[in-house]
Every structure is written in C-alpha cells, then in structure tokens.
Amino acid sequence: xxxxxxxxxxxxxxxxxxxxxxxxxxxxxxxxxxxxxxxxxxxxxxxxxxxxxxxxxxxxxxxxxxxxxxxxxxxxxxxxxxxxxxxxxxxxxxxxxxxxxxxxxxxxxxxxx
Amino acid sequence: xxxxxxxxxxxxxxxxxxxxxxxxxxxxxxxxxxxxxxxxxxxxxxxxxxxxxxxxxxxxxxxxxxxxxxxxxxxxxxxxxxxxxxxxxxxxxxxxxxxxxxxxxxxxxxxxx
Numbered sequence: 297x298x299x300x301x302x303x304x305x306x307x308x309x310x311x312x313x314x315x316x317x318x319x320x321x322x323x324x325x326x327x328x329x330x331x332x333x334x335x336x337x338x339x340x341x342x343x344x345x346x347x348x349x350x351x352x353x354x355x356x357x358x359x360x361x362x363x364x365x366x367x368x369x370x371x372x373x374x375x376x377x378x379x380x381x382x383x384x385x386x387x388x389x390x391x392x393x394x395x396x397x398x399x400x401x402x403x404x405x406x407x408x409x
Numbered sequence: 410x411x412x413x414x415x416x417x418x419x420x421x422x423x424x425x426x427x428x429x430x431x432x433x434x435x436x437x438x439x440x441x442x443x444x445x446x447x448x449x450x451x452x453x454x455x456x457x458x459x460x461x462x463x464x465x466x467x468x469x470x471x472x473x474x475x476x477x478x479x480x481x482x483x484x485x486x487x488x489x490x491x492x493x494x495x496x497x498x499x500x501x502x503x504x505x506x507x508x509x510x511x512x513x514x515x516x517x518x519x520x521x522x
Contacts, residue, residue: 338516339515341513
C-alpha cells in the first residue's frame, strides 16, 4: 500500500540551529511529494513540493530533495527562526493511489530564542 | 480573496443528531477533499471529489457522507454522529489531483458527546 512515515516529534531547537525532519514513503509508481506546514490554530499550507526523482523543492529557506533510491524526502533548513515553530507534514499523491492523498503523522517543531 | 471556507468552526453535539459541515471554495477548483486530523494519526482522507457529481471514498469513509452538486461546495454529512467522530476536520481543494497544491480551510473542531 501507500504510506508516509515521518520522524516522531516533538522537536525543540534553538534559534539558528540546523533542522532535519525525516520522511520516507512507500508508493507504487512515481508519486509527487509534498511538505505542508500547519501554524497554531490554522489549516495546512503548502511549503514545498517535488514531482519527480532528484527534484529539489525549496521555499522560505526550507529544502527537500526527492530521492527515489532511498524513497525519502527529508526536510532541511540551515538556520531556523522562532517563527518556524509549527507542525510539519510530509505527504504524497500519485495517479496510482487512486487520486488519494497520504499524509504522515506530522512533526511538531518548537524553536526557542 | 482566494479561500476555502468551512462552517461551523466549532461544534458540540450529541450522539445520533445529524449534522452537516459546509465547505466552499471560490477558486473554481475541480478537486475537493475532506480530512480528519487526530493526535498521533496525522491527516486521514475521508472522501474526495474529482468534479461535480463525482465522489470517492478515502481511507476512513465510514459514518460520513458527502455530495458535490455544485463545483464550489462539498458538504460533509454525519447522519448519526458518534463519539469516535470527535476530531478536527479540514476541507481542501485544488485544480486537479496529483501535482497540484491543495488549499486548506481553517478547520472545524467537532465534539460528539
């Protein structure tokens, strides 16, 4: 079946620290991969995406590279800020998933000054 | 302003009392979807719709109904709510499935007593 596995949180970092949130997936075919962010009390917003192998998605200093050989899409940021505190979700979709979206369980990030 | 709206934002009800959560989008999106978010489980897809009069089950459709009579609206219906449907619900829409960004509503927090 199709699934997304994220590293468990919560994650607490000091401001300007390096962030990695791991995400691996299982899917048939060639899925598109996404990272969504959820700020407190809000709905999810797309952070970045990659639609084919070796693509790198990037936005607001965050990056993730679609690695087909390791079925991974890890989220990274070189220097986090307090405003990055949120819950981050990895997700996939594919025509082979019957037009469904699959989300990971989410990773809560808190950045302290 | 392009947006997905949901109503109500908060609802407390009792077991067995039928309710409807409305969802509307003003972006002319073909694809709409409902998710529930539960601690430790992330987002799980309930139902989705590829276009008017076309709906399909997601991962957790039991106890829910949907309809898509107009392109902009996609209500979620709980005919006989039960306490295990207490959750945070999100509606989302996009132009098409797969590679495209989903836009999420602000969420509806439902409590079934």
